[in-house]
Amino acid sequence: MTDTLLLTRPDDWHLHLRDEAALASVLPYTARQFARAIVMPNLRPPVTTAAQAVAYRERILAALPEGSDFQPLMTMYLTDNTPPDEIKRAKDAGVVALKLYPAGATTNSDAGVTDIRKTYATLEAMQREGLLFLVHGEVTDADIDVFDREAVFVDRVMTPLRAAMPELKVVFEHITTKEAAQYVTDSDRFTAATITPQHLLYNRNALFTGGLRPHYYCLPVLKREEHRQALLKAAASGSSKFFLGTDSAPHAAQLKENSVCGAGCFTAVSALELYAEAFEGIDALDKLNAFAGHHGPDFYGLPRNAGTVTLKREPWTLPSAVPFGEAQLKPLRGGETLNWKLIS
Numbered sequence: 001m002t003d004t005l006l007l008t009r010p011d012d013w014h015l016h017l018r019d020e021a022a023l024a025s026v027l028p029y030t031a032r033q034f035a036r037a038i039v040m041p042n043l044r045p046p047v048t049t050a051a052q053a054v055a056y057r058e059r060i061l062a063a064l065p066e067g068s069d070f071q072p073l074m075t076m077y078l079t080d081n082t083p084p085d086e087i088k089r090a091k092d093a094g095v096v097a098l099k100l101y102p103a104g105a106t107t108n109s110d111a112g113v114t115d116i117r118k119t120y121a122t123l124e125a126m127q128r129e130g131l132l133f134l135v136h137g138e139v140t141d142a143d144i145d146v147f148d149r150e151a152v153f154v155d156r157v158m159t160p161l162r163a164a165m166p167e168l169k170v171v172f173e174h175i176t177t178k179e180a181a182q183y184v185t186d187s188d189r190f191t192a193a194t195i196t197p198q199h200l201l202y203n204r205n206a207l208f209t210g211g212l213r214p215h216y217y218c219l220p221v222l223k224r225e226e227h228r229q230a231l232l233k234a235a236a237s238g239s240s241k242f243f244l245g246t247d248s249a250p251h252a253a254q255l256k257e258n259s260v261c262g263a264g265c266f267t268a269v270s271a272l273e274l275y276a277e278a279f280e281g282i283d284a285l286d287k288l289n290a291f292a293g294h295h296g297p298d299f300y301g302l303p304r305n306a307g308t309v310t311l312k313r314e315p316w317t318l319p320s321a322v323p324f325g326e327a328q329l330k331p332l333r334g335g336e337t338l339n340w341k342l343i344s
């Protein structure tokens with residue numbers, strides 16, 4: 001039995017850091033676990049310009065614990081009206097990607113895209129400049145069942161998008177279904193996907209175990225067991241198309257434990273530990289290193305990190321709540337014992 005895992009220092013390729021006091025509360029957890037993170041732009045108001053992305057990066061750097069060398073990788077929120085010439089400014093400002101939120105699909109997506117064809121001139125500019133396109137892959141039509149929204153997105157949006165923009169690098173974010181895993185597996189080298197710890201560890205039963213469990217609610221929502229199995233298979237396949245993206249998405253506890261519960265699981269405190277548990281569950285701990293530390297930078301065209309982190313088999317109890325500005329934040333699995341622990 002392996003008791004120590006030495007990993008290439010990993011990155012989080014999908015992360016929500018929020019802003020102001022909330023940012024200051026959650027950033028240290030990620031900076032302790034990861035060297036870099038792709039920072040999502042769904043603030044209120046969203047980060048839609050290069051200048052806003054630069055200002056947000058400054059706020060993140062200012063909130064870092066002293067001595068941290070964590071590097072935020074910035075993204076912009078694509079709207080129907082993002083002008084193609086903003087892409088050059090984004091590139092010059094060091095922005096690495098734009099994010100597609102179909103309007104109404106998830107948290108803070110009201111300003112999102114209403115019809116992807118409206119953005120094709122801007123996507124062409126991204127393809128030219130080498131910026132990546134990160135996709136929340138769900139259709140939003142009220143007549144499509146919530147559990148089918150990702151699979152329908154593959155047919156209605158992904159397939160035509162890939163045909164129209166073949167050399168745009170696309171990351172299908174937080175995939176949750178066998179259809180998405182299959183689509184990415186079958187695609188060419190311009191398409192990849194992130195997978196969250198919760199979608200590797202849980203199926204939709206977790207939402208209803210002994211009562212309604214708001215802290216397990218995120219979007220895309222947890223799916224059936226056959227989908228979880230397909231995601232585990234993809235993550236542990238060794239394919240460089242699949243990499244770590246936690247989608248850690250903090251919401252104050254009083255907004256999760258509410259008549260309308262915000263979508264998002266907070267996993268930043270124990271992200272690597274949760275992934276280790278998932279990989280160990282299918283006897284694939286030897287595949288964790290490349291998933292967490294190699295495939296992401298390789299797809300983004302960035303260097304892999306120097307240095308390592310160490311996970312040890314050592315039971316510890318995850319705090320049931322941590323401060324979140326003036327409020328409280330409840331980590332997924334808070335109060336429970338985890339078997340892996342990040343020690344350095």
Ligand SMILES: NC(=O)N[C@@H](CC(=O)O)C(=O)O
Nearest residue numbers: 016106107218219249263264
């Ligand atoms: N994943 C979530 O359930 N929520 C994210 C938004 C997102 O990534 O869709 C959030 O910002 O809270």
Ligand SMILES: [Zn+2]
Nearest residue numbers: 106136219220
């Ligand atoms: Zn999303």
Ligand SMILES: [Zn+2]
Nearest residue numbers: 016040247249
């Ligand atoms: Zn997200």
